[in-house]
Amino acid sequence: MREIETFxxxxxxxxxxxxxxxxxxxxxxxxxxxxxxxxxxVLPTDCYHGVPYQLDKFSDQMGVEFTLIDPTDTEFITAxxxxxxxxxxxxxxxxxx
Numbered sequence: 270m271r272e273i274e275t276f277x278x279x280x281x282x283x284x285x286x287x288x289x290x291x292x293x294x295x296x297x298x299x300x301x302x303x304x305x306x307x308x309x310x311v312l313p314t315d316c317y318h319g320v321p322y323q324l325d326k327f328s329d330q331m332g333v334e335f336t337l338i339d340p341t342d343t344e345f346i347t348a349x350x351x352x353x354x355x356x357x358x359x360x361x362x363x364x365x366x
Contacts, residue, residue, distance in 0.1 A: 294365070298323045301361065306332030309353035312363045313340035320363070334358070 291297040294317050301310055301324070312321060314337050324335045336349050346362070353360035 294320060295323075297363075301363075302327050302331045302333060304333070304361070305359055307358050308333050308361050309349075309356075309358040310335040310361045310363055311346060311349045311353070312337050313365065314338065315340060316363060316365050 289297075289300060291300065298320055301308070310324060310333060312324070312335050321335065321337065324333065328334060338345050338349055340346075350360040350362060
């Protein structure tokens with residue numbers, strides 16, 4: 270099994286949630302943009318600069334919002350995910366390696 274598949278399976282089992290791992294950042298951005306409408310992406314401030322650019326450029330027409338967060342502030346991450354749920358949005362936590 271390839272490393273990316275192993276990572277995806279391990280994370281999914283550990284967190285008891287649906288996960289998706291991608292070999293390229295732009296493939297991940299595309300998947301987010303065509304994902305369910307009403308999605309809020311919680312995005313670390315230190316991610317690849319093209320990610321927030323692409324999300325900002327296409328988010329309105331695709332029904333996707335995003336929130337930039339400090340990836341070291343776990344309380345704020347939790348609050349951002351909870352806020353998405355409280356507003357009947359699908360939370361998506363963006364993690365880059």
